[in-house]
Amino acid sequence: MNKTIVTILAIIVIILAMITGIIIYKPKDKKQTEDLTAKTEVVNATNSIVKNEKKEENRVEETNYTEEKISPNAFVTFKVTFKKCGHTTNKYMEVPEEFVNKTEKELQEKYSDWKIEKFSDTEITLTKEEEGNCGEHFIVREKEGLVIIYEVLEDGTEKEYERTDISTEYLTETDKINMEKGIEVNGKQNLNQLIEDFE
Numbered sequence: 709m710n711k712t713i714v715t716i717l718a719i720i721v722i723i724l725a726m727i728t729g730i731i732i733y734k735p736k737d738k739k740q741t742e743d744l745t746a747k748t749e750v751v752n753a754t755n756s757i758v759k760n761e762k763k764e765e766n767r768v769e770e771t772n773y774t775e776e777k778i779s780p781n782a783f784v785t786f787k788v789t790f791k792k793c794g795h796t797t798n799k800y801m802e803v804p805e806e807f808v809n810k811t812e813k814e815l816q817e818k819y820s821d822w823k824i825e826k827f828s829d830t831e832i833t834l835t836k837e838e839e840g841n842c843g844e845h846f847i848v849r850e851k852e853g854l855v856i857i858y859e860v861l862e863d864g865t866e867k868e869y870e871r872t873d874i875s876t877e878y879l880t881e882t883d884k885i886n887m888e889k890g891i892e893v894n895g896k897q898n899l900n901q902l903i904e905d906f907e
Contacts (some may be wrong), residue, residue, distance in 0.1 A: 719809060722794075768784045775811045778803060786834050787825070792862070793841035796893060807832070844895050850876045850887040855906055856901065874906050 716833040775867070782803040789796045808814065811833035812827045819834060846869060853876055859869040876884060893899045 726796045744783075775813075776827070776829050778807045778815070778832065780808045780829045782807070782828075782832060782833045784834065785826075786822075787836075788842075789835070789837050790842045791837055791839055793845065793894075795840050797844065797845070797895075803832070811897055844899075846893045846899050847871040847889040848887065848893060848899075850884070853877065855879075855887070855903070857903075860892075872903065872906075874903070879906060 743847045782805065784801055784803050784807065786797075786799040786801075787796055804817070810818070812824060814888040815827070815832070816824055820834045822834040824832070825835045841862055843859075847858045847860060847866060849856055849858060855874040855876060856868060857872065858866040860866055876887060879887070891902065893902055
């Protein structure tokens with residue numbers, strides 16, 4: 709690479725010297741005009757060589773570029789937005805083996821029903837929309853003195869999801885009143901937090 713730069717600089721110095729000589733020296737007869745024409749042709753040929761060398765350097769740089777590929781240490785996020793309830797669920801996982809060493813284009817071809825929101829060698833986020841709701845809608849109520857969790861189905865009906873051993877007698881008055889109406893919770897993470905608060 710240094711050899712190429714030195715060669716280009718030497719050629720540029722020669723060209724500048726010739727141009728300076730041409731400007732200072734004006735042809736007086738036919739022979740001098742022919743010499744000047746020959747020198748001009750040499751300058752043009754030299755410029756052409758310099759341009760070709762630059763093109764060659766650019767071509768080498770282009771071939772050295774490699775597409776980013778997924779590392780075995782990457783993490784993947786699957787984000788699904790549900791049209792009916794408008795909620796988005798996130799599932800995080802280590803990169804599946806089938807993703808490793810794939811380019812963004814190869815990943816998109818394999819998962820054509822997903823949109824690539826983020827792509828790097830260590831982090832990938834895939835998103836898509838689905839009909840229906842997220843299946844993480846719950847109502848927490850009191851039944852027989854215990855805290856019971858009900859799952860709200862797509863048709864609006866409730867199905868018992870989990871019977872806890874948390875007694876309602878130790879809850880605050882506000883929590884007891886809210887339990888009578890039913891406490892609506894969206895998302896398993898929020899549900900777990902609410903149950904922890906009751907314990």
